[in-house]
Amino acid sequence: MASVFFTYFQLGWLHICSPRATDHLTFLLALCAPFVLADWRRLLALVTSFTLGHSLTLALATLGVVAVSTSLIEALIPVTIMATAIFNLSRAGQTLRRQASRRQTPALFNASNALAVGFGLIHGLGFSNYLRELLGQNRRPVMELLAFNLGVEAGQLLIVLVTLGLGFVVLRGFGAARRDWVLVVSGAALGIAALLLLQLLLPA
Secondary structure, three states: OHHHHHHHHHHHHHHHOOHHHHHHHHHHHHHHOOOOHHHHHHHHHHHHHHHHHHHHHHHHHHOOOOOOOHHHHHHHHHHHHHHHHHHHHHOHHHHHHHHHOOOOOOOOOOHHHHHHHHHHHHHHHHHHHHHHHHHOOOOOOHHHHHHHHHHHHHHHHHHHHHHHHHHHHHHHHOOOOHHHHHHHHHHHHHHHHHHHHHHHHOOO
């Protein structure tokens, strides 16, 4: 039993922390771009919202409760990255104003969190496509589903921490402007997502 749990935990981890997970990695990069270590509460609320969304659809789709076209989901995932990156770019100039008003406690759940839940629903369907291939004919994969989801979450947490750490080094170590960091990271995420979408839409 423990070996099954560890195996699927590792598969969930590798599904995030591998070059094949370019789409999910890029989304996490875009999601974290506007935040620094001091914003950890707001980022935690945002990532938790995303987690709630993808955990729900991962479970429902894996257990066969919902079924959505794989090609549609593969196309929608780059769209979620592009939407997140464009949102960041449109608000990049507001980061300094947020810093100036930091004494005001921001709402931990707002429209951004609701959007993260929605995008999480889409990414969860993407995770489920991979997990169903692994499970084969197993129709009641409760432990496998739990272990895989925990592995995904552990990998996701690592990516968030690495992104925040890299941002800290660039902003504090090299003295880069926060606005420039948001523009560069979000612009890179937008470009990667556009390429992923074109690869799906254009014939080979």
